[in-house]
Amino acid sequence: MTKVINRSKPGSCAKHLSSNRIQEILMILPMTIGFLLFSVYPIIWVIRWSCFNYNGFSTPVWCGLDNFIRVLTRDPAYWNSLLNTFIIAGLKMLVEIPMALILAVLVNNARLRGGKFFRVVFFLPSVFSIAVVGLIFSILFSAFNGIVNAVLWELGIINRNISWFGDKTHAMFVIILVSLWTTFGLNMIYFLMGLQNIPKSLYECASIDGASPLRQFFSITVPLLSPILQLVLMLSVLGTMKMTDLILVLTNGGPGGTTEVVMTYIFKYFFSYGDNAARDVQFGYASAMAVVTAVILGITTLIYLRVSRKMQSYDE
The missing domain is CATH 1.10.3720.10 (MetI-like)
Incomplete structure (x- = not known):
């Protein structure tokens, strides 16, 4: 029986795995950067300005939860x-x-x-x-x-x-x-x-x-x-x-x-x-409305997923 001898140098497998990991990171890096710049940062920006009275030109004035109270109670x-x-x-x-x-x-x-x-x-x-x-x-x-x-x-x-x-x-x-x-x-x-x-x-x-x-x-x-x-x-x-x-x-x-x-x-x-x-x-008030709408959308999606999951388990 012929014996197969592995003549690879010590540490070559580790180097190969390391190079693969670097390639994987480089491949997903552009999408990750785009996601952070065009999705995560705008969300943080909106949440931040929702607590200010700000029109894009004047000095922002902190108002706390006043914008949210206006959305929930004073804007039919x-x-x-x-x-x-x-x-x-x-x-x-x-x-x-x-x-x-x-x-x-x-x-x-x-x-x-x-x-x-x-x-x-x-x-x-x-x-x-x-x-x-x-x-x-x-x-x-x-x-x-x-x-x-x-x-x-x-x-x-x-x-x-x-x-x-x-x-x-x-x-x-x-x-x-x-x-x-x-x-x-x-x-x-x-x-x-x-x-x-x-x-x-x-x-x-x-x-x-x-x-x-x-x-x-x-x-x-x-x-x-x-x-x-x-x-x-x-x-x-x-x-x-x-x-x-x-x-x-x-x-x-x-x-x-x-x-x-x-x-x-x-x-x-x-x-x-x-x-x-x-x-x-009114960037501040518009940001507050966007946050409230996002929460409503999230709740609607969660309710739908919960109901559809129950219906699917019932059918099974």
């Missing part, structure tokens, strides 16, 4: 904007999630002609600039020369132009519609990825047992897509909570601030924009 407009945010998120998910799932099932069907074409068409709105999309839809829903009103006139559905951005109900409808159009394609792709990982043998066995396509959908497809569904729900809620540019372009919070969402409300105090242009910039 902030809570109205937060309520609008949750309303948009809830109504949007009621339509978006079922529609994305159904379209994913249809596109995943091998018998559908042009399946790849429909995948591209449905996903395409997700790559458009939100500002451009908002501008296009603001023109489409214009009260006097908009295409939507013209089509409704021709169909005989209306006998006078609808001011889509003149009241809260119509404006919220347009916001939800545009937000839905820009995001359902991405969620469809998530569901499509999950569908392609489901073994075909399960459907074949169900067909042999006499299960209808509808029964297969609720007994096989939906349960096996539950992890993807949980991810899509969480991303949809967090994405809607961070909605800013679409509201600024479409309604700018109007009419009269009734369609303001929480991020646009905070944005206007940071940059003295829109309805808040006549007021002074």
